Amino acid sequence: MAHSAEIDSKDAWGGGQSPFRVSYGKMMMWFFLVSDALTFGGLLISYGFIRHKYAEVWPKAEHVFTHFPFVEQHLPLAYVGLMTFILIMSSVTMVLAVEAGHRMDRRGVTIWMFWTIVGGAAFVGSQAWEWFHFIVGTEEGALRDVWSMETGSYVRQIFHGANMVTNEYGVPQFANYFFFITGFHGTHVFSGVIINLIIFLNVLKGTYEKRGHYEMVEKVGLYWHFVDLVWVFVFTFFYLL
Amino acid sequence: MSEFHDNYPQYEVMSNHSEEDGKKARRTLWNVFWIMLVITIFELIIGSMAPGHGWTGTLWLKVLFIGLTLVKAGAIVLWFMHLGHEVKFFKYVILLPYFVFMCYTIFIILTEGTYSGQPGKFAPTNKIFIEQQAALKNGHHGGAGHGAETPHEGEAAGAGQHH
Numbered sequence: 001m002a003h004s005a006e007i008d009s010k011d012a013w014g015g016g017q018s019p020f021r022v023s024y025g026k027m028m029m030w031f032f033l034v035s036d037a038l039t040f041g042g043l044l045i046s047y048g049f050i051r052h053k054y055a056e057v058w059p060k061a062e063h064v065f066t067h068f069p070f071v072e073q074h075l076p077l078a079y080v081g082l083m084t085f086i087l088i089m090s091s092v093t094m095v096l097a098v099e100a101g102h103r104m105d106r107r108g109v110t111i112w113m114f115w116t117i118v119g120g121a122a123f124v125g126s127q128a129w130e131w132f133h134f135i136v137g138t139e140e141g142a143l144r145d146v147w148s149m150e151t152g153s154y155v156r157q158i159f160h161g162a163n164m165v166t167n168e169y170g171v172p173q174f175a176n177y178f179f180f181i182t183g184f185h186g187t188h189v190f191s192g193v194i195i196n197l198i199i200f201l202n203v204l205k206g207t208y209e210k211r212g213h214y215e216m217v218e219k220v221g222l223y224w225h226f227v228d229l230v231w232v233f234v235f236t237f238f239y240l241l
Numbered sequence: 242m243s244e245f246h247d248n249y250p251q252y253e254v255m256s257n258h259s260e261e262d263g264k265k266a267r268r269t270l271w272n273v274f275w276i277m278l279v280i281t282i283f284e285l286i287i288g289s290m291a292p293g294h295g296w297t298g299t300l301w302l303k304v305l306f307i308g309l310t311l312v313k314a315g316a317i318v319l320w321f322m323h324l325g326h327e328v329k330f331f332k333y334v335i336l337l338p339y340f341v342f343m344c345y346t347i348f349i350i351l352t353e354g355t356y357s358g359q360p361g362k363f364a365p366t367n368k369i370f371i372e373q374q375a376a377l378k379n380g381h382h383g384g385a386g387h388g389a390e391t392p393h394e395g396e397a398a399g400a401g402q403h404h
Contacts, residue, residue, distance in 0.1 A: 012330070021252060022328075030331075038339065060297070060377075077289055085281065100263075102256060103260060143369055145369065240284060241303055
């Protein structure tokens, strides 16, 4: 990594080179990630604010997120822990793909990018599974004031699951924020999987061998790590705190 | 795209490295992975123990979780995204504005968000949610309310307060 040495600011800004010693594409990807991080930061801060407002009645994550596939019993936070592991793992495979790219090791890049895409797809599928169980809800449900079309007023009855207006777990904002933040994040994961797939196909085609460098892999790798980074924060604020 | 190239140094190619450097790099990356795994498992264990031991909502728990999350975030940005390998000034260009914005946003929401400081003042929280949480605390999982309020009493309360 020869470019990690410090440079004299006169040389850096004198022209004829990047003052940051990075290529244009990588720098712009970083700038985009800062903007996206600001968006998620704003969303999470607003979540913290509303959660604090309703602190006494906010549901506990260990009670809500207890499902695990193919298992009957309640396992609090186990599935979301598995999702976190899958995403961190896919981040590791992605950075290994980038490292292989730095050695022009085409076979290594192919293998590691393949596993990254698998991990990403597994995460999106898992998130869809979580949403399904969240929306369908439990057998017990909870008492809620639900708008009834027939009577033209609110009726108190047992409500199951969640929608954008009511949910059985707590105040409406709980489901709203869950859907919005995990959905926004899930969209980023999904688009990341698509982008990774496109770059993966380019790797197979030999585009980057011809180009002489695998920096495109590094750039989408930055996006993928950002997605993992956001999940680390979402995981903490939604499920742990 | 390669025809359109000024006389700039080819940073993309300059970041290629040898097999030996690759081995060292990979070892570092796997070490970071193990650290992340250990921290996450620790967080999950504490998180699942917290309600049983009454740690929920305590300050030290929040500080612990947020602190560990920042450690994980730093590890991802520094080693996975290779920001640690970049020129120092570029690191600052990326990180400083972000931290300034986050600190400012948190500060402004804490100081200006006074309308929401008193939950009961402007729009009282519907009693249904309070009862549900109380029931859950008493150990009735999935609290379908004990039918404490009769429908028409609840209807008046609900119709006036539903957001």
